[in-house]
Amino acid sequence: MIMKNLKNNLIIILFSAVVLSICLMFFVVPDKDVSATERRPLAEMPELTGQAMFSGEYFGKLESYLLDQFPMRESYRTINAWVRTRLMRQSDVNGLWIENGSIFKQNDPLKQDQIAYGTALMNKVKDTYFKNSNVYYSVIPDKNYFLDFAYRPEFNYDGLTEILKTDLKDMKYIDIFDVLSINDYYNTDTHWSQDKIFPVVSKLANEMGVGELVTPKEEYEVHSKAPFYGVYYGQMSLNVKPDILNYVTNDYTQNAKVYGIDPEILKSHFGVEDTLSNKVYAEEKFYGIDGYDMYLSGAQPVVVMECDNAKTDKELILFRDSFGSSIAPLFLGAYEKVTLIDLRYIPSSMLGEYVDLSPEADVLFLYSTNMLNSSMLMR
Numbered sequence: 001m002i003m004k005n006l007k008n009n010l011i012i013i014l015f016s017a018v019v020l021s022i023c024l025m026f027f028v029v030p031d032k033d034v035s036a037t038e039r040r041p042l043a044e045m046p047e048l049t050g051q052a053m054f055s056g057e058y059f060g061k062l063e064s065y066l067l068d069q070f071p072m073r074e075s076y077r078t079i080n081a082w083v084r085t086r087l088m089r090q091s092d093v094n095g096l097w098i099e100n101g102s103i104f105k106q107n108d109p110l111k112q113d114q115i116a117y118g119t120a121l122m123n124k125v126k127d128t129y130f131k132n133s134n135v136y137y138s139v140i141p142d143k144n145y146f147l148d149f150a151y152r153p154e155f156n157y158d159g160l161t162e163i164l165k166t167d168l169k170d171m172k173y174i175d176i177f178d179v180l181s182i183n184d185y186y187n188t189d190t191h192w193s194q195d196k197i198f199p200v201v202s203k204l205a206n207e208m209g210v211g212e213l214v215t216p217k218e219e220y221e222v223h224s225k226a227p228f229y230g231v232y233y234g235q236m237s238l239n240v241k242p243d244i245l246n247y248v249t250n251d252y253t254q255n256a257k258v259y260g261i262d263p264e265i266l267k268s269h270f271g272v273e274d275t276l277s278n279k280v281y282a283e284e285k286f287y288g289i290d291g292y293d294m295y296l297s298g299a300q301p302v303v304v305m306e307c308d309n310a311k312t313d314k315e316l317i318l319f320r321d322s323f324g325s326s327i328a329p330l331f332l333g334a335y336e337k338v339t340l341i342d343l344r345y346i347p348s349s350m351l352g353e354y355v356d357l358s359p360e361a362d363v364l365f366l367y368s369t370n371m372l373n374s375s376m377l378m379r
Contacts, residue, residue, distance in 0.1 A: 118375025146182035189230020213334035
């Protein structure tokens with residue numbers, strides 16, 4: 001009986017010590033502003049006011065704050081993922097799993113309503129602004145496409161391309177599936193690595209009639225930034241070897257003028273703060289929440305690159321998602337001017353007002369399968 005009481009008392013003491021230690025750590029360990037692995041800002045201690053108390057708003061924000069600022073939170077997330085995959089033998093953690101050292105994420109099935117919306121929008125843009133232009137489109141496959149068929153998550157890639165071929169009018173399809181492989185993508189991220197996509201650039205450029213003008217890989221200088229923790233790294237919460245982010249430069253990328261919509265207009269008309277660097281590679285952004293943002297400063301409504309020493313006076317207008325940030329610089333030199341447009345951040349109806357849309361320019365719609373399957377994000 002005495003031993004039983006002693007055991008119970010020890011358990012109570014140990015439990016109380018753990019709880020007390022965690023409470024003390026809340027006061028000792030400084031709050032973090034962002035989670036680098038999750039790529040998001042963390043909740044701050046809410047302001048205590050009478051109105052917030054009685055409405056219940058304060059307690060909701062307090063709960064978010066305590067969860068976000070919990071001491072050793074990242075370690076607990078890693079332990080949780082390890083237990084679920086190693087001990088409980090779960091095949092994935094929140095839809096993510098590891099295959100040959102690379103992290104993959106389960107895709108949603110093909111959404112025909114989303115694809116229909118996207119094709120209608122692209123047709124509208126083409127008919128409104130580029131009736132007499134050479135217009136092309138291409139699809140960037142998710143890296144899941146290159147898994148062995150038995151392990152490939154269900155997504156109808158063939159169905160997607162068939163819908164696009166049927167619905168998109170007076171646009172030439174450029175198939176790049178055959179010039180990509182799983183090794184061209186980051187292990188911890190969804191994107192492709194810039195130094196691996198020269199076959200894609202060559203395929204696109206040849207179809208657009210500028211194949212002889214693009215700079216070959218051997219004439220670029222390769223630079224590296226490390227470690228690069230992709231978007232899947234933080235979501236997976238397991239110790240996967242980080243990537244190395246490579247980027248390539250030459251005279252065209254180094255001397256290009258980079259600009260976007262006037263910052264005041266950007267703020268007043270679109271409610272967006274100007275974060276665009278005047279450089280092709282904003283190296284300082286590698287150390288921010290998303291290292292991939294060093295390519296043309298990440299998400300931007302409009303980015304224009306002008307290359308005074310280009311081999312031609314041709315222009316390229318690229319409608320893109322985030323993949324376009326890393327491939328667009330590789331067309332400098334073949335084109336004197338490259339304009340990138342992201343319809344998630346600027347409505348198509350406003351393009352003529354804020355973007356120089358030359359009727360002589362080549363036009364390329366270049367979207368990933370995930371973006372096309374979420375086309376209603378575009379306007």
